[in-house]
Amino acid sequence: MKREGTFCLVLHSHLPWLAHHGAWPVGEEWLYQAWAHSYLPVVDMLRRFADEGRTDVLTLGVTPVLAAQLDDPYCLRGAHDWLGNWHLRAQYAGPRLRELSAYEHRAATWSLEQFETHWRHGFSPLLRALTDSSTIELLGGPATHPFQPLLDPRIRDFALRTGLADTALRLGSAPEGIWAPECGYSPGMEHDYARAGVRRFMVDGPAMHGDTSSARPVGDSDVLAFGRDLEVSYRVWSPKVGYPGDPAYRDFHTYDHPTGLKPARVTGKNVAPHEKRPYEPALASVALERHVADFVETVVRRLRAVDGGLIVAAYDTELFGHWWHEGPQWLEAVLRALPEAGVHVTTLRGAVDAGHVGTPIELPASSWGTGKDWRVWDGAQVSDIVSLNTQVQRELLELDFSGEVRDPVLDQAVREALLALSSDWAFMVTKDSAADYARYRAKIHSDRFSELATLFRSGRGHARASELRAADGPFGHLDARSLRPN
Template identity: 85%
Template sequence: MTQRTTEGTFCLVLHSHLPWLAHHGAWPVGEEWLYQAWAHSYLPVVDMLRRFADEGRSDVLTLGVTPVLAAQLDDPYSLRGMHDWLGNWHLRSHFAGERLKELSAYEHRASRWALDRFETQWRHGFSPVLRSLVDSSTIELLGGPATHPFQPLLDPKVRAFALKAGLDDTALRIGRAPDGIWAPECGYSPGMEAGYATAGVKRFMVDGPALHGDTSAAHPVGSSDVLAFGRDLEVSYRVWSPKVGYPGDAAYRDFHTYDHPTGLKPSRVTGKNVAPEDKRPYDPLLAKEALDRHVADFVDTVVRRLREIDGGLVVAAYDTELYGHWWHEGPLWLEAVLRALPEAGVRVTTLRGAVEAGHVGAPVELPASSWGSGKDWRVWDGAQVADIVSLNESVQKELLGLDFSSRTRNPVLDQAVREALLALSSDWAFMVTKDSAADYARYRAKIHSDRFSELAALARSGRGLGRATELRAADGPFGHLDARGMG
């Protein structure tokens, strides 16, 4: 497709991530979270990208997929669970027909479509699907550290190991390591670029304020050749911000209101202060009208912003799970925007494509930063999560004190390191600070740190193979992980 590029360059970056959920509860937090995001975000977003690939379009968007999410989407246990979940959704759509006929028909079509896509394209996991999109250059893939830890709070040795384990895992699944990463939580501390350069990372994401608002180009960090791209918050916040955004429109489907007998969502947002029982029924036609308005608004916003910066670069970045899971109409909006922007004279490309187009500015010194509240580290290092911070420090101290000098692999140490990485996931502190299933998050941080300490003690005594084998059956991502890399 030939693009009429007179306005400037736009990059859409999607960050796909969920913590390791397999074997750790089902509802309301746990595997249900994985299956909902899979059905409502990953299936439709990937289907959209396959359509673009079939049309011959390249560099459509930059897709970040964390190694821990990729591991779940390839895991046989999760694949079986997902198939069961989709079948259950289809059955629930039939059951709803007794009371909610229009919703039943709508959900029947959606669940039948999802089952068809899963059974014909996903039964061997995500990696074959993802690799085809990477190989065709439809997308640029971003990787990251193995379990999505908040890197600024890691010991440099642990940080380097987690990043290498993540890049190695992506290389195994896709055929090569990615050139860029989504730095977990956009977390940065001065000097991290040196570790990125050593690991072969050429570019990473930060939030706009880390670049003091100058997001109209990528910038080399310090004296390195590693490039930092920043989110343009003026554009990104049109879709979703801490307070406002398109998904809150009264016509869109309400995420929080359930028909409890079926688990389906029958209502539209209606209003911010409207009680669930008073919300109006969902109407796809009204939602389509709102979507058309918001597509036009976003395109106008991008064009206006590009003119303000003299045709430079605009990077908008979001969680992939916003599209479909949290915002039901999101995948339709996404495709419409990616088709409308070229028609408005905007070059749509990837971070790689932006570099090739010359959108690289002067070197910068970045401050300690994140994309969390306050744009600092408070979400992951604040008073609310002092217990998790202390736990993480203890895990790292014990981890660094283990003996990794063996000439042969030690499955007990391998599993100990695996549990340590799971304990260090940034998700647990985030969920506590945001009061989102905080008890579950604290439980997950504690159970993985306890399992790590148990295995570490067994490894020091030369025992523990049976226990390591048992724990790996539940927490088994990154089968290639070799603890000797910590040595």
């Protein structure tokens, strides 16, 4: 069979720190929905590929702040309770929505079995098995997913090293590649990456001037940038023509409010919720087959256009199952169909080993957000958050990190600062997605940081730091003294 070229699928798994910060409609509910509908089926798929002896199936980014939640005992208990509640809701729907009730009951039963069999000790044992077997390549990142170009270099370096160290503690070694949060880049960051041991990272296609057919060393460094191919990625991702909008697929936004289940199919873009048709899995399966074939054809066509080079498609993991109900089935079908079409499926690491490395490139300031610039995180709409972040960074760098021993008050102050600097809050405001919640989260972490900073300077605050650590406690290894100037 003719080898058409190389394809890399990159999945970016990320949610901000949600534990102890509200439940519905955003907060812990968001975490548990993504856990049930995306992480469980995607990991099950990868485990089955591992059992088959498949290697370098895909590149999986897992942000440290998400990994912390998927290992956290409080979150594990909460996820188990949520799955049990889903099981009960499916039963409760029976008299009114008989077919939906049976469908959801089977799904909830399977999910409970998966969780109780494989997940009760957290995500890290599962993830380590997948990396040790080379089924996947893992990408890490900065601790709380901050928009790095807007950080002071000292804080940017600390956030990255804290995130890499966290992954190393969970899995035994630090990843060589990262998903740069929001694909945010500013010239010179490649040298920061090199010093931290990062050898490759993701940017969006336009940052590479549209030529994403190979990895490229950035500037005079040995750090490689991989660019997302937009033509291929948008077959799925585009809100206008992407597969999840097909009339046969389950509609994400339409709920049966007594049970919280989703009974309708998309039906049409301009169809009111009460007019949408009932979901029919058989119709969705027909659409799925069509979209698998279309994606494979698109990849092969693009590979021929780049003379058998490299195509990288990248998506949020949460798209598959959480946002797009049929996504996990599509994902597995595509990963099985592409090799049958003569496409070499591998990881970013595998693409380097296969020789898909081009000439050096100078990257512009960029992101994968609207306009491919920084406006989502630095625009007028989020000027309040930008101002808050600037204030947090200024006060953080003024603290005294010269102590001979760790100080729990200082450590928790830094932890709250990192949570305040998460890129999610500005993104949610700009996109008008739970904007009030996002502003609340940015403000509460900023306020808690300032409170602890004041207590630290006065030599007090151990009780308050312990109280806040119970709610905001990721990265127990975090040592604030690492922020001291060189």
